[in-house]
Amino acid sequence: MTPQEPPAPPLERLLLFDAVEAAYDITGIEGQLPQWVRGSYYVIGPARFQRGGRRLRHWLDGDGFVCALHFTDGGVRFAGRFVRTRKLKDEEAAGTFLYRAFGTAFPGDRLRRKVMIESPINVNVCHYGKRLLALGEQSLPVELDPDTLETKAEFDFGAELNEVTPFSAHAKLDPANRHLLNFGISYAAARPVLNLYEMGQRQGLIRRARVPLDLPYANHDFAFTRRHAVFFLSPLTLDFNRFLKDGASIMDALAWQPERGSRMLLLPRARGEKPFQLEAGQGYCLHLINAFEQGNELVCDIVELEAPVYGDYQPMPSLFCTAPSGGPVRYVVDLERRTLKARRPLSYASCCDFPSVDARLLGRPYRDFWLLGISTTGSPGPKFLDHLAHGSWEGGVSDVYRAPAGTFLGGEPAFVGNPRDPGEGLVIVQQLDPEAGRSAFLLFDAFDVRRGPVVRLPLRHQVHPLFHAAYYPAHDQNL
Numbered sequence: 001m002t003p004q005e006p007p008a009p010p011l012e013r014l015l016l017f018d019a020v021e022a023a024y025d026i027t028g029i030e031g032q033l034p035q036w037v038r039g040s041y042y043v044i045g046p047a048r049f050q051r052g053g054r055r056l057r058h059w060l061d062g063d064g065f066v067c068a069l070h071f072t073d074g075g076v077r078f079a080g081r082f083v084r085t086r087k088l089k090d091e092e093a094a095g096t097f098l099y100r101a102f103g104t105a106f107p108g109d110r111l112r113r114k115v116m117i118e119s120p121i122n123v124n125v126c127h128y129g130k131r132l133l134a135l136g137e138q139s140l141p142v143e144l145d146p147d148t149l150e151t152k153a154e155f156d157f158g159a160e161l162n163e164v165t166p167f168s169a170h171a172k173l174d175p176a177n178r179h180l181l182n183f184g185i186s187y188a189a190a191r192p193v194l195n196l197y198e199m200g201q202r203q204g205l206i207r208r209a210r211v212p213l214d215l216p217y218a219n220h221d222f223a224f225t226r227r228h229a230v231f232f233l234s235p236l237t238l239d240f241n242r243f244l245k246d247g248a249s250i251m252d253a254l255a256w257q258p259e260r261g262s263r264m265l266l267l268p269r270a271r272g273e274k275p276f277q278l279e280a281g282q283g284y285c286l287h288l289i290n291a292f293e294q295g296n297e298l299v300c301d302i303v304e305l306e307a308p309v310y311g312d313y314q315p316m317p318s319l320f321c322t323a324p325s326g327g328p329v330r331y332v333v334d335l336e337r338r339t340l341k342a343r344r345p346l347s348y349a350s351c352c353d354f355p356s357v358d359a360r361l362l363g364r365p366y367r368d369f370w371l372l373g374i375s376t377t378g379s380p381g382p383k384f385l386d387h388l389a390h391g392s393w394e395g396g397v398s399d400v401y402r403a404p405a406g407t408f409l410g411g412e413p414a415f416v417g418n419p420r421d422p423g424e425g426l427v428i429v430q431q432l433d434p435e436a437g438r439s440a441f442l443l444f445d446a447f448d449v450r451r452g453p454v455v456r457l458p459l460r461h462q463v464h465p466l467f468h469a470a471y472y473p474a475h476d477q478n479l
Helices: 086-094 240-245
Strands: 022-025 039-046 064-072 075-082 124-128 131-135 142-144 151-154 180-186 193-200 204-212 228-233 236-238 254-256 263-268 276-279 284-294 297-305 326-334 339-345 351-356 368-374 387-392 396-402 408-418 421-433 438-445 455-458 469-473
Touching: 039 124, 039 408, 124 469, 180 228, 193 263, 204 263, 228 284, 228 297, 263 326, 276 339, 284 351, 284 368, 297 351, 326 351, 351 408, 368 408, 387 408, 387 421
Parallel strands: 408 469
Antiparallel strands: 022 075, 039 064, 039 469, 064 075, 124 131, 131 142, 142 151, 180 193, 193 204, 228 263, 236 254, 263 276, 284 297, 297 326, 326 339, 351 368, 368 387, 387 396, 408 421, 421 438, 438 455
């Protein structure tokens, strides 16, 4: 380490502590909370990495923990609870880890039905009608009480799905018709198959399409437009035989093959229309930002990294040691000619992730987005997310907030819009202060994040850095 390089931050206190389940009214609020902020914010992520003398290896392995902020006329109420999955209850009773995880395998570990991971349900949370669903990877979601976060049961959409149905963590609500869209990849067959689901609020499963894939892509996310579901298939592939027969973790069964190139898969939402693919460079995409159609063009916006980021989620707690750089990229497709018309990157060179937009604009034309990044991308040693960046496809990514030294940020930036003024909004993220052992939620002016938080909601305890988040306004809890 040269004298100019800052020491790598110790992340033990950020990640290796016992999560606190609690519910209380937040006091000591700093700043003025606007009257129009009325609704519920949810964020979920992994929050237990040690049990019975054994430590999990990967950030994706921890038991799911969900937090809520309920904004009411009487103030702001916090709740935080573990998602009480089958995995958690069995391991709690045994006093040690029993199940294979995304990045951790051990002799005698268990799988669900001996074919898939018993999900910790730690990735995403969304509304489906009046229900609040917590989601993990390739697993049935779990229904939670939207007020207390108490775990109810696995949710199978009226027996439309079963406990081994592949169902990803990135279910999305289409604001145009309130349908819930999601996908899942079946790896067990001789040829992998992508499944697309569309659920109505009352009628359940409306459509399930199946598309054979040429490779067993380890795909995590998708986007949608009015007429298409859009997948960016990076050549990160899963050797299912190594996972199933050799007992490897999913992480150890993955292979990055950039020479195969990335592809965009466009899957029509209407019955009878055929999907098509386009070559799309060699970059890696974990999360998409949004997609929409205008005339004969389809626009798909992604966070594109130079390599997969999963390897930087381990070993706990030394994360992001070789964090790959990247940034937002816009792809434009000519739907009539079925060709890639343009690729337009924005100049934000950072290891960045957890992109978000105004949920009312999913699948529609939009301008603004938000994401988290690592300011010290390219430096050696462990590091963590400390940038909140606001980007615009018109003005680039120049509106950036950097957390004070020794503190970090967590949770997908959740947009909170003023229902009476589309030009006014806030974004919510976590503030993580491992040295102080306390956390907070920060609210920023969505269109001027560089000025710093305008409201701070201090907690009484520390919360782990979490993953995906959502805000549902009180006047429309079905958004």
